[in-house]
Each structure stands twice: as structure tokens, then as C-alpha cells.
Amino acid sequence: MDVYDSLQKFEVPEIIHGIGALSIVGKSAKRLGGERVLLVTDPGLVKTGWVDETIEHLRAEGLKYVVYDNVSTNPKDFQIEEGAQVYEKKQCDVIVAVGGGSPVDAAKGIAILASNRGAIQDYEGCNLVTQPVPPMVCVPTTAGAGADVTQFAVVTNSAKRMKMVIISRAIMPEIALIDPRLLMTESPELVAATGMDTLAHAIEAYVSSLSWPLTDPHALHAVELVSQHLVNAARSKDMKSLEGMSLACLEAGIAFSNAILGAVHALAHPLGGFYDIHHGLVNAVLLPVVVKRNMDHSLDKYARIAKAMGADTAGMTARAAAKCALDQIRKLIDDLGLPSRLSQFDVNLEDIARLAEFAEADICMQTNPYRYPRDEIETLYREAW
């Protein structure tokens, strides 16, 4: 066995969190040596005003900039290529991403192509990005993906209609500016869906075979924060709830970037690639289905998740307590009024064999507490349907 395999790793960007963090975006890009910024975002965010505010802060530091906003949900390979062309043509030297998971993942893809060349498809998998990439400052506008603090990027291969997972130390952003103010412009539906993504990150990182004491407390605290704040955040968007979700997303991101994920994400990626469904909504459907089947392979950890979600598990067996985690997750999805079946998204049952093939090969399956064989993955999809 290579010594690397037995070593535990932990890496995060420089994290700055709090109301007003966006205001140092210009200073941050400049500190990284940037003079010409590629600002990656999406059309919806341009409308919120956050992009204008970002530009003001870039200008205040005398930075030149160009905006690339042609990024969709589940960002596509051709968007990455187009963004990389803009980066090169405008001779940018730093990337600022303002957005949810999609603009941040697109920014990472653009960064890869800017210095490593080739096609984004070449980098699918683990540690295939060999050249350093341009420095990145990420400013999340949702409390969901956590991509601003991770070494993950997920990009859709448009020809194959599948998601490619890219994990590489090189694409960890340099600076994450996390400003809970920016969550104010999310729709209630987006708060709910992205919040379920955060919950899935936290739970999967906590039960991951690579979890360790540097990731566990953040994963578990993120679970607790989601339980306390997500319903209120979606309903009323009061600042206290948004701050709670902002911190939950951050801590879940720290945990899963270093402990990786599990079967929920392995099953979610093919669905996102094939049907272009929002990642958070898919996770909300899959999470209870996977937890129910995963539970026996990590009873104590699911029991602790139940407790973190507010269940009174005193005196219970580990199995009974773990079952409470499932109840809490279902109740949360119900309270948020989210879809609970894949059939609500026009997912075709006939595609399940093909989806299961991709899910089995997904890198996130490797750290699930149980390695599902192909037939059991098909069963999971059917149960979720």
C-alpha cells in the first residue's frame, strides 16, 4: 500500500465570513496579484445587483474586469470552453466567481483550461489537473453547494448528457468570501433546494469512509444548523436564519471537500446530467432513500445525526436512534414542501439501467459506507421513483 493511502488530509481556502465580506472582493483579487479579472456569474445574479456591487469593489481597487455570465444550472462543457476563451482573449490573470454552485464550478473549469489546455473532459476524475491554475476568489450567493471551499467541480458533458466530477487540489479557490447578505435575493424554493444539498453534503461527509476528526465536527454542526435554520430561512429569510444556513453550507463544504461524499451524490450526478434537474432537488429525493439503506452500515453515526437534528434519542438503541435520523429528514423535506419522488421530474424508469451504470462508476460511491452493486443501485433509483 502506498503511504499516501493511509494519510489523512485537510485543506481549505482562506475563509472570510460575515456581513459585508463582499466588500473586500477587490482587495482580495488584488492581493492575489490580479490586475484583470474574469468575473464569472449567471444572468439571474446580474439582475440581483450583486454583480454591480462586485464590479464597484473591483473598480475601487483599480482592477480591470470582464464579465462572463453565460452559465446555466448544471454548467455545461461548452460554457467552460467559452469562458476560457474570454479569459485568454482578455488576458485575465485572476478569476472572481459570484454565484451558487454553477458559476463557481464553471469558474473552476475555466481556471483549469486557462493553464492546463485541452478539453475539460480530460480532467474528469481525481488529481488530473497537473498545472497550477489562475488564482480564484469565490463569493457564494446560495447556501448549498459550498463549492467556494472545495476541491470539487461538477461539469456536464453535454454530448453524453452526464456529469463529470473533477476532484483536484489545484482547483481549491484561494479565497472564499462568504457574505450572508447575498442569500437575501434567493427565492424560497432555491433556499430550500440548496439547503437540502448542504444537508446531503454534511450527512455524506460525516458517514464517509474518509471522515476524520478534522471533518467530523464541521459535518455534524452543519447538520444541526440545517435543522435549526433551513425551514425559517426558506419561509422568512430573516438574517439570523440566513446566517445559520451560510455557516452550515461552509462547514458542510469544509467537511465534504476533505472527506468526500457518498451514494446520494453518486446517484444524483447521472440524474442531473441526463435530465438537467436542479441538484438540490434531486438530493432531497435521494437522501431518505439512501439513508434508509446506508443506515445498517454506520448505525452509530446515523444515531448521532438524529441527535444533531434534534431527535430525543436518550435511552434508544443505535438502530432506533438511527431510524430517527430518517424520520427527521423526511419531516424536513415535508416542511419545506419539496418534491419527494423522481417521478415528479419526468424521470423515465426505462433509463434506470443506464443511470445505475454511471452511478456505480461515480467517484463519490467509493467513500460511501457501503459499496452498492449495480442491481442495488437500480433498486435505490426505483425506490426513489
Next chain:
Amino acid sequence: MDVYDSLQKFEVPEIIHGIGALSIVGKSAKRLGGERVLLVTDPGLVKTGWVDETIEHLRAEGLKYVVYDNVSTNPKDFQIEEGAQVYEKKQCDVIVAVGGGSPVDAAKGIAILASNRGAIQDYEGCNLVTQPVPPMVCVPTTAGAGADVTQFAVVTNSAKRMKMVIISRAIMPEIALIDPRLLMTESPELVAATGMDTLAHAIEAYVSSLSWPLTDPHALHAVELVSQHLVNAARSKDMKSLEGMSLACLEAGIAFSNAILGAVHALAHPLGGFYDIHHGLVNAVLLPVVVKRNMDHSLDKYARIAKAMGADTAGMTARAAAKCALDQIRKLIDDLGLPSRLSQFDVNLEDIARLAEFAEADICMQTNPYRYPRDEIETLYREAW
């Protein structure tokens, strides 16, 4: 108020932890772009064999190297200057530190002078290092200082016989390789003294006015690990206890680098500078004295520390529980057979006014839950005497 003041920050190096981590020191230095290594260590460590093993790993990667080992406990300004001259003369481009807090702090000082010039005295204080410093790989050989994961360096001003605290983002090492094997060669006395340094870091970071959810769980877990493992680690040096202490030191380092410290360190620095006493031993004497006086200003947190140290505080008031933390700390010092009075170190009572002057101005005092005025600092010193 500047927006910076209200933002919370979190930054750590890339951390790699586990048995065998030392073996990737060559690869790590090379990955940072290094070709000629300045290896900073001390004469005691040369004797342990870890320096030879480090050199083998550097050679295996084709790296050139020069060893600078003239580093004492409480490293001195003139040692930093000498090391920086070696760095320049040999045209080094990366620094590897193998050692306890002293070689790692010396390496940071050398890194500062290598690219910022001037005298090390110019950088005392917060964020005065303006130029990027050479990349650093740090390999700790004690479970105490945690300097391998912090933005702190403490260097003695030999003319003034005082310690200078340097806090700067620029001196955060790039990579920390934490290999519990290296603790095997520590003497039992050193395990005990450095372990008390870790406990002081954890407790001070936890009650610090800058603590937040990204630092709290690591601080509290470090307290728990010290309580579980330090006595065994000092007595028997079994690998499980050493691994526990290694993780405790790491988590305490993560916590205090981001939440800063408190009155124990503010009072310890002048003593270390003036009498050249081992920092861990000074902390062991000061910790219970400060905790007793600090307690009222953070009752709930000290109550949680008591619980983390294994006290049964069920049904107790916060004050009674907090008092248990003090009892646990005193018992630990007693179990370790450490000195418990400053008078055991030939500290002169007549110097107390001068020591208190430095302690009041020490940067660590700013984040203590209570700002002690000069006369109360003198009282603390007298109580510890």
C-alpha cells in the same frame, strides 16, 4: 468601524496527518517549486535520526539542501539572522522545518527576512509582513507548539530579553506534515511540557473573544484529547497516546491560529524572554492561575471545558462546573509531576513590575475574555510565584 473588524477568518495550511507523513517531505518541497532546501532544525533533533531521514527523502527527489541547526529553545533574533544569511548564500528557494516550536518559529523568521529584508524586530505585531515569503513545509517533532499550522512566530529579542510575537498571514506554512512517529524520540519531560502548551492553546482559543464555530470544535476536542492522552503519552509513549496528542496539538493549533490566545500566553512571553524558561513549563504554572481569575468572564465556556476534561458536571451550576475545569487542570499538572510555582524557576519577584508591563502590551492579551489592568497582572504573577 472597518468592515474587516466584524468579519471572521479561518485559514490553515494543507495538512497531512498520519504515520509515515514524513516520507513525503521531498515530494512536498518539490511540489512547492523548490530545488534548494534550507532545512531548519536543532542539534537535539540531528541526534534523533529524523534529520537524516528527512535528508534521504529530499535526496530521493533530487533536491539540493543545506542544514541550519543553530536554533535554541526560545529562538533568538541572531539565530534568525544567521539562518537568513545561509538561505541567501546558498540560494535556497524553499524552507523545510523539522522540529518543535523553536525550529518552526525560527524557520518562519528566516522566511520573513529572506524576502522582506530588514531586521526581524521590524515585524513584531500584526500583519507587518508585506512581501510573500519562501514556501515552507513544516514537520513537527513535538505535540505542543502547533506552529506548523499557525500564522504565529515567537522570537526572542536578545538585547531586550523579551519575546516578540509576530502574527501574519504571510508566515502560514504551505504544508504541514504531521507524523506521530516523530514524537517517539521526545523525553517524557518534553512530552509533558509541550502537552501543557497544547492544553493552554486549546483553552485560550476556546474562550478567546475571536473564537467562532470554525475554531470552537477543534479547541474543545483538543482539550478532550489532552485529558485522555497526555499522562499516558508522557509515561509510556505508546503510539495510541502519541497519536492522540499529535491530533490534539494540530486541532489546538488550528483553533488558536484563527482565534488567537489569551492571558496565559501574554504572561508567559515576558517570562520566556527574560529567563529563557521552556514555554510549556511556564504555561503549566500560569494556566490554573489565569483560569481561576478568567472564569467569571466566561463561565459557560469553562463549564464546557470541564466536561471535555472528563468532569461529571451534570446538574451543576455553570460556576460549579467551571470550577471543575480548574480542578482538572491542577490534577493533570500534578499527575505529570510538573513544577507548579514560578519560584521553582528562579524568577525574581523584583522583576514583576517590568514583566507586567510587557504582558499588558502583549498582543495575546487583546483576545482574553477580560483585559487585566497592570496591577491585576502583577497580582497574577505573584499568585503564580
